[in-house]
Amino acid sequence: MRSLLVIELHTTSEKAAGGEARPNPMTHKETPVYILKSNGYQMRRAEDAEQAEKHLSDVDAVILHMPLDAVKVWGPRITKLRGLPILWWCSAEAAALSAEYCESDIPIDGLLGPSMGEWELHWALHLAEKQRMERQQWKLERKQLEARLEERKWIDMAKGILCKIKNISEAEAYEVLRKQAMNERKRMVDVAANIVKVHQLLQDMK
Structure with missing residues (x-):
């Protein structure tokens, strides 16, 4: 699994969930695209559905960098188009904007973060693929x-x-x-x- 698509949604809100101040904006070197590319992954990036659909056929997994309420919308949309592992990029900003998210049914197969090293990223992606296969099997059995x-x-x-x-x-x-x-x-x-x-x-x- 070497080719990844990062879908990033940015908000103009000045406050995080709960009224707390948002973290400082990420620098270029803190973005998921930069971090994953630095660890040897081939990267694609999208900011909307049209861009994402263009890249889905060329990647092995999708990374969602957005608040969890947006993840709940994007997860099923991606799964409908192609069965890929879906992971959430838990940056300080995304986590702060998800502080009040309380639903347990999140359509993701794993979690990535900016502090992960090469092997942590490797195993997180590997286990996400395994989780995706199990999720598909469970859906088939349920159907x-x-x-x-x-x-x-x-x-x-x-x-x-x-x-x-x-x-x-x-x-x-x-x-x-x-x-x-x-x-x-x-x-x-x-x-x-x-x-x-x-x-x-x-x-x-x-």
């Missing part, structure tokens, strides 16, 4: 679970309708659905959904 629950809902509803109409048990209703799905070469959930929708349509016509 699959939600799909199974949705399928189970349609099947249970269809079984209930069949039990009532045919005066049969749930086991028998399940077998009816299974055989119908085999005969029509369809998924059982599709057969169940059709039964439920037709039944609801007939009920609405009464």
